[in-house]
Amino acid sequence: MAKKTSSDRPRRPASKFLLAGIDIGGTKIHTVIARGNGTVLGRARKKTRPERGFDGVMERVKENLLEACEEAGVRIKELRAIGVGAPSAIRADGTAVHAPNMGWRNAPLARTLSRMLHKTICAANDCDLGTFGEYAFGAGRGSKSLVGLFPGTGLGGGIVDRGRLNRGGNRLAAELGHMVVVVDGRTCGCGRRGCLEAYASKTGMSAGLAERIATRQWKTTLKSQEDLLGLRSSVLAEAYRGGDELVRDVVDEAARYLGIGVANMITILGPDTVVLGGGVFEALGRDLIGIVRTTARDHVFPPPSFKDTRIVLSRLGDDAVALGAVAYAQSEMGLR
Numbered sequence: 001m002a003k004k005t006s007s008d009r010p011r012r013p014a015s016k017f018l019l020a021g022i023d024i025g026g027t028k029i030h031t032v033i034a035r036g037n038g039t040v041l042g043r044a045r046k047k048t049r050p051e052r053g054f055d056g057v058m059e060r061v062k063e064n065l066l067e068a069c070e071e072a073g074v075r076i077k078e079l080r081a082i083g084v085g086a087p088s089a090i091r092a093d094g095t096a097v098h099a100p101n102m103g104w105r106n107a108p109l110a111r112t113l114s115r116m117l118h119k120t121i122c123a124a125n126d127c128d129l130g131t132f133g134e135y136a137f138g139a140g141r142g143s144k145s146l147v148g149l150f151p152g153t154g155l156g157g158g159i160v161d162r163g164r165l166n167r168g169g170n171r172l173a174a175e176l177g178h179m180v181v182v183v184d185g186r187t188c189g190c191g192r193r194g195c196l197e198a199y200a201s202k203t204g205m206s207a208g209l210a211e212r213i214a215t216r217q218w219k220t221t222l223k224s225q226e227d228l229l230g231l232r233s234s235v236l237a238e239a240y241r242g243g244d245e246l247v248r249d250v251v252d253e254a255a256r257y258l259g260i261g262v263a264n265m266i267t268i269l270g271p272d273t274v275v276l277g278g279g280v281f282e283a284l285g286r287d288l289i290g291i292v293r294t295t296a297r298d299h300v301f302p303p304p305s306f307k308d309t310r311i312v313l314s315r316l317g318d319d320a321v322a323l324g325a326v327a328y329a330q331s332e333m334g335l336r
């Protein structure tokens, strides 16, 4: 039998590459080892411990990567590249400009990890990567232009346009949680007023609960200020499904605000897909997506453009940012 030549060898899929994706969050680090087609071979998780400072967190990132590699049966030197997401705007050189949750300012994220791991590091904002993950491997697979919105403690988002992340001319934009939806509204964590995050995130919902409790009596199962301050998505979901009058009022309002944010994004960008994820939608997505769709439909201009956009729930859940980092590293390295 004749030896196969390179010309009649079938084109190998992108799955031949091994990559790592690391999601550095305020509370946990989550790493996946995956093939280029998104197949996950191993995962590891670790507390971030931001109080140990930037260098301390970088050490924990390395430990977490080693644990994920061990789980996957892969050595670091087999990885083609490593994608990293962090809760900060990230410059083209991989510097994290400002990450309040981590206490970082102008932290040399990509340069430090590249020195420690001897690998190419492709770093980007975590919500940009969550959006890119859904585009590449999740609910947005097959779409051309996609917007992601992720309400959790805060509210992050991202934009993918024809296969590329759109971060604006300065690479620092697409901070969708800070689009203003109320004139002189609630104070946001960013210091300004009326941002979408101040209404549709868990922090916004806590404020909404406190405002209502201050003005009149509500029937509620929420027991204490603790429930309000550290509002967990699971507590919220349980109260919501149990018919808690106060919680339903606040959460439904948050979903309507999110619907306004979605309508604005459709009016401006006309994406074919909007993906909703993050802690709140992990817990209550099926209950809330109808409200978001209806509100978005009622506020889009021109009205027919709504029909061209799917509004769907995230499919990657906890893996979204890490898998987005895998897809991003692959795209930045030109691996196909």
Ligand SMILES: [Zn+2]
Binding pocket: 177, 178, 188, 189, 190, 191, 192, 195, 197
């Ligand atoms: Zn804001």
